[in-house]
Amino acid sequence: MYERGSHGRVIDSDFEPHPLLRGAHAQTIVPTLLRPPPDLALRRERLELPDGDFVDLAWAGPERGPRLAVLVHGLTGGFQSKYLRGTARELIARDWRVVILQLRGGGDEPNRHPRCYHHGDTADLRYLWRLLRQREPGVRLAAAGWSLGANVLLKALGEEGDAAPVEAAAAGCAPFRLEICAEKLRSGSARLYQARLLRDLKAIVARKHAAVPAPVDMAAVQGARDFFEFDDRYTAPLNGFRDARDYYARCESAGFVGAIRRPTLIVNARDDPFMTPDVLPAAESLSPSVTLEVSRRGGHVGFIAPGRRGLPFFWLERRLAAYLDGSVAG
Template identity: 50%
Template sequence: MLTRSDFNPAFWLRNAHAQTVFASKLRPSPPLEIERERLELDDGDFLDLSWLPERGLADDAPVVIVLHGLNGSLESKYARGLLRQADARDARGVLLHFRGAAEPNRLPRSYHSGETGDLDTVVQHVRQRFPRASLAAVGYSLGGNVLLKYLGEQGRHAPLACAVAVSSPYDLKCCAEAIQHGLSRVYQAHMINGLREAYEHKFSVMEAPYPRPDFKTLRDFPSFDNAVTAPLNGFKDADDYYARSSSRPFLKHIRTPTLILHAEDDPFMTPAIIPTQADLSSAIRFELSSHGGHVGFVAAGRFGEPVYWLERRIPAFLQQHMPDFERCSQGDTTQEAG
């Protein structure tokens, strides 16, 4: 179902860029304790998981798996904020660092918008560890695209009780084109610089499988994906990568109760990317807001203080589909600056 969101932006953050930058850069980093786990993979590589500390929870306590965006990590404030909400509700929470996101991985391949195999490995790992627990997954931006594609691939066999995707790039080619215009180019430059640094570091400690491109010449996503992402991950070129990895064609096959949150003013893409009702399966609730930016959604509380609305809406949806995901017993923590 495609419906309007009840999100209202803070009166001092109605601009899409203000929403995006405030949530990602100006918000104090929510404090968080974590326990690290390295999951060894059958192909010789590894994935790093960051768990909330065990606090004597029951074996059937629900588990929330968090998927970060491009260049994201445990340091991403949206991830830390949601994990704090899970902790406050006596649920387990774990952040999946995609392959190579936390530190250089062992193989030339990397994570990308369509890589769902690693997510499936982690879901099965969590299911084996907590066989009686209900599982949910929440993905942001690139992580949202991965999650939606995974749910569509799995169909009725998806082992999740519910899922949430925020600010997802449903059509990667359209997004790669849209972010090359106007002020959005600032975001593109920032993300490309992060990717460039990561790959330069990676190939300084391991041999590249083909002659390294001149990273300084790769200044937009089509050129970067054509020269790096596609060949490293088995795609013919950037267009092949975009076509095979975009989540939009998979939405109609999703059978897991799924909430999708999206803002029409998302500066990473244009409104043309927004799926239609015909694209959605009956299991999807797509909430569309006029404002919110990219993974922003900052509202105002008493005296105008920031309220991180995603950390209200997402737990409310999880509670609908995971009864054990209870309301915080110690008060609402969504307005805390830290």
Template identity: 50%
Template sequence: MLKRSEFEPAFWLRNPHAQTVFASKLRPQPPLAVERERIELDDGDFLDLSWLPERGLDDDAPIVIVLHGLNGSLESKYARGLLREVYAHGARGVLMHFRGAAEPNRLPRSYHSGETGDFGTVVDHIRRRYPRAPLAGAGYSLGGNVLLKYLGERGGDAPLTCATAVSVPYDLKRCAEAIQQGLARIYQAHLINGLKASFEAKFSLIDPPEPWPDLSRVRDFPSFDNVVTAPLNGFADAEDYYARASSGPFLADIRVPTLILHAEDDPFMAPDIIPAERDLSSSTRFELSRHGGHVGFVAGGRYGEPVYWLETRIPAFLREALPGFERADSPDAARQAG
């Protein structure tokens, strides 16, 4: 189901770049206390999880698994903001750091937009620990692509009760083209530089594969994905990676209640990647807004105070779709997460 979103931007943040930059850079860092866990993988690598503090919840309390975006982590403000809401609703919350995101991983490979195996490992790990707890996934940007692709791959066998995804690159090829245009090139340069720094840090600790490219010459996503993402992760080239890792072709196979939030003015993407009604399953509610930027969605409150709308809309959906997800009695409950 494709619906027009109720989101209205703050009047001083109607520009998509203002939405994007304000939410990611100018918003104060939401305080958050976490407990860390490391999962050792069969291939010799590891995944890091950041859990909300354990506070005597029942074993059947709902759990929300948060998936960050490209170059994201627990430091991502959207992730911390949502986890604080999860805490306030009396649920368990955990952020999954993709392989190599929190700190350099042990193997040459790293995460990418289509890597659903590691997420499946985390879901299975949590399911074994809390077999009676209903699970929800919340993915942002790259993490949203991973989540939607995973749900489509699993279909009716997906072990999640519900899911939500924000600002997803459903067509990776078109997104790689769109981010090379106009002001979007600033975002591309920022993201590429972050990826370069990540791989440089890792390959200062382990030997890089041979031959390893000169990354100083790589300045756009097709080039990066051709020489890094594809060969490290078993794809023939960037085209093969984009075709096999994009979540768009999997949307029709999603069988659990799923909310997708997207802005028409997302500067990371081309408008023509937005799915049509026929591309969506009957289990999916796609809410499209005219404004919002990329993981922005900043509305205006009283006296010009910003309101981070995603942290209102996503919990409202979870209250409907995730059993046991209910706002705590204390209005100050979220403060205790920090």
């Protein structure tokens, strides 16, 4: 039991950006556009779900071993997400196995039911955790997530509380307050990121709707100009929310980080162009199990630092992997 008044920590990060990539936009864009995909041999598995739908998994690293990390991608991400594959490589180098959860509807093949994944859709992740425990009773589980995947992970941990099947977790660029993030993305230069994300989302839902029609006005969905309109017209009606703001309020991880009962590291940058520093929770709202590490720079899932001979390396991937490795002994 925690003592009354105890809470988590908010600490300053020691991350220093590469001198040629100090700005938030450079940190955010360069990994997406210029980084080659990290090599990672994957073993695919289709996981049938209790409601008749499915998700796809991808395994990497040794086929056997005591430590297993479940990795959760961000919005429009999947098995090819570079930050996820890079972190998987860091973990495998530390003698971990990894399994990537491709969230429901996130792959090339549409899922069977009309609904797809969203910021609050934690049921599949929680089901996977318990299934892995059943398959391997002695396995030592950890989890990591980025952006939307960070929100899903933190919400799931808060919902599970003391019953969480994982021993430790790590998250990058968590969008703690979803409405604030949606507001940020429809202003200034952030609109460019919103346009790219909406373009990809609309392509996903169009492909999905062609195979599994959803009870929504697809023309209105395709005409959405920002995330408020997209979530009002698509995410909310398909998932039982009144509207976009109801969805944001009920699913944002800020409401769940106080209930987390497993050692958890969250790393965010103050200059993240997908959000404002206002989204970052105070220590008093974090559970004693949670450490929020905040850097001045880093962008959104960027964190490119100078390595040997000035060559860039992806600091966040190493930081999250090292935290999990230190929290779950081999």
